[in-house]
Amino acid sequence: MTTPRDSWTQRHPELGTGPVSFEDSISPEFYRLECDAIFKRAWLNVGRVEELPKDGSYFTKEIPPAKASVIVTRGTDGRTRAFHNVCRHRGNKLVWDGTPRDEARGIARQLVCKYHGWRYGLDGGCRYVHQEDQFFDLDKTRLGLVPVHCDTWAGFVFVNLAPTPPQSLREYLGSMVGALESYPFHEMTECYAFRAENRSNWKIFMDAFQEYYHVPPLHTQQLGPGRLQNPEAEFEAAHYQTDGPHRMVTSSSPAKHEIPSKYLYPSEVLFRSGNLGPWDAPDVARDVPGVNPGRADHWAIDNFQIFPNLEILIYERGWYLAYRYWPTSHDTHVFEGYLSFVPARTARERAAREYAAVLFKEYALQDAGTLDGTQMGLEARACAEFPLSDQEILVRHFHKSVGDWVDAYRRERDTRTPDGGAL
Amino acid sequence: MAAPLLPAAFVDLEPYAATWCLATEAERWNQRLRSSMDELQAFYQASFPRADDAIAYCDRFALKDMPDDAERLLQLVLSLILVSFAVEVWRQPEVIHRGSARIDRTQEPRP
Ligand code: FES
Ligand SMILES: [Fe+2]
Numbered sequence: 001m002t003t004p005r006d007s008w009t010q011r012h013p014e015l016g017t018g019p020v021s022f023e024d025s026i027s028p029e030f031y032r033l034e035c036d037a038i039f040k041r042a043w044l045n046v047g048r049v050e051e052l053p054k055d056g057s058y059f060t061k062e063i064p065p066a067k068a069s070v071i072v073t074r075g076t077d078g079r080t081r082a083f084h085n086v087c088r089h090r091g092n093k094l095v096w097d098g099t100p101r102d103e104a105r106g107i108a109r110q111l112v113c114k115y116h117g118w119r120y121g122l123d124g125g126c127r128y129v130h131q132e133d134q135f136f137d138l139d140k141t142r143l144g145l146v147p148v149h150c151d152t153w154a155g156f157v158f159v160n161l162a163p164t165p166p167q168s169l170r171e172y173l174g175s176m177v178g179a180l181e182s183y184p185f186h187e188m189t190e191c192y193a194f195r196a197e198n199r200s201n202w203k204i205f206m207d208a209f210q211e212y213y214h215v216p217p218l219h220t221q222q223l224g225p226g227r228l229q230n231p232e233a234e235f236e237a238a239h240y241q242t243d244g245p246h247r248m249v250t251s252s253s254p255a256k257h258e259i260p261s262k263y264l265y266p267s268e269v270l271f272r273s274g275n276l277g278p279w280d281a282p283d284v285a286r287d288v289p290g291v292n293p294g295r296a297d298h299w300a301i302d303n304f305q306i307f308p309n310l311e312i313l314i315y316e317r318g319w320y321l322a323y324r325y326w327p328t329s330h331d332t333h334v335f336e337g338y339l340s341f342v343p344a345r346t347a348r349e350r351a352a353r354e355y356a357a358v359l360f361k362e363y364a365l366q367d368a369g370t371l372d373g374t375q376m377g378l379e380a381r382a383c384a385e386f387p388l389s390d391q392e393i394l395v396r397h398f399h400k401s402v403g404d405w406v407d408a409y410r411r412e413r414d415t416r417t418p419d420g421g422a423l
Numbered sequence: 424m425a426a427p428l429l430p431a432a433f434v435d436l437e438p439y440a441a442t443w444c445l446a447t448e449a450e451r452w453n454q455r456l457r458s459s460m461d462e463l464q465a466f467y468q469a470s471f472p473r474a475d476d477a478i479a480y481c482d483r484f485a486l487k488d489m490p491d492d493a494e495r496l497l498q499l500v501l502s503l504i505l506v507s508f509a510v511e512v513w514r515q516p517e518v519i520h521r522g523s524a525r526i527d528r529t530q531e532p533r534p
Contacts, residue, residue: 190532191530191532192528192530192531192532193528193529193530193531194526194527194528194529195526195527195529196524196525196526196527197525198524199523218520221512221513221519225511225512265507265511265512266471266507266511267471267503267504267507267511270471270474270475271474271504335526337526343532344486344532345486346482346486347478347481347482347486347489347497347500348478348479348482349486350486350497350532350534351474351478351497351500351501351504353532354501354504355504357448357528357531358448358504358505358508359508361526361528362508362512362513362518364526365518365521365524365525365526366518366519366520366521368521368522368524368525368526369518369520369521369522369523369524370520370522371522371524372522372523373522
């Protein structure tokens, strides 16, 4: 029997140290609860303000676990609003490109339904009904698009599908995440976006980015070329922190440009870039509040996991990564990843960013490559419980947070009288 | 012979231009996976020693306003970056342990 001394996990007694069941990732019934308890009640990040560059800009976002699609608009008054992407006439999906399952973006004065031509302003108001005089007691002023709660924080656009969210976005994000408010995300507008359809529960992929325990075995090649592994390589995280359902982990690393080049791949040295990003950092994002909250030495990356399905990784080299995980069923999900940099001014900067973006995909494919195997292993139900190490504390915290939200929802549902609630 | 695709100073890379001057990551990725390791090695060995000069050449122009031949040269450099993982890291065209996973790049700067 072993027990780690001075463990992170034992500093969070509410998490316990016992083995964990991953039934929450294989049960269709739990998934249905999760959709209602979490995705219809939590604040969900659907994009960035940069995706609405002008008055009249709009984009749509699919939220499969809520069976919802939302339109986010920037009105002629400059305000950001969100609506259900549903025509008030006969329910057709209002805005789409290609097929109704594809997301759309653009600039428009009005949004026109493809079916019978009803039109809506970017403020949601119904502006035009074709052959209006053929309808009975029709009041256009009551037929605007159905609004969805929408707010922005640090340029991230969030929606909440609850009729009345119990917390404002700021309250919801709490002090640990909220402290990042002044980070210069708005300077980092050069975006490399990725999308994957994965064959596992959404939480299984999030788990892979919440611990570094898997890095040496799975990403062996990341340790350096051939057998020349850097003895300084350090994969145990420097700091863990939780705040309500949100959590973060800091990793430390010696700066890449200080590592002897024999421990690096030749192209890392040539392009001056690697797994911590381009070596030559832009002159932004120095000493921003909220970053490196544990005051770790050799701070390299903060990975904030914002409940339920957003992850923001802030790199010491002045760029950030954002991930979103959208469940599409109990055993499938869509992953979205965004690397965002201060725009390259030169070909050399462009190449360094490209190296980081290529590296991201190469190693993320290794992470994603494990997913269907884990899902199959869990679904075999050969094991009822699984042990988690101290380095996997955030996996523990994440699944507990999901369980807590589902339990709270169940309690509310069960205490509602049969005729007293909507259920 | 077809008109050269690259600036005259990079005539030595011209044999690789038709294959590797590709505007998007999706095209570069597909090209890597349908190439043999010998082809990847040959491209890597020819282009790696020239990459620094190529970038310096491209940087004689504004990034968003390059002549076509310089932009193709930059595309060749971006292909080298992708191929370097096959040559230096995996020693095969494919990512090791990719399994059935697939990740698409859906947005990127141009060039
Ligand atoms: S459903 Fe939109 S106009 Fe009829
Ligand atoms: Fe990983």
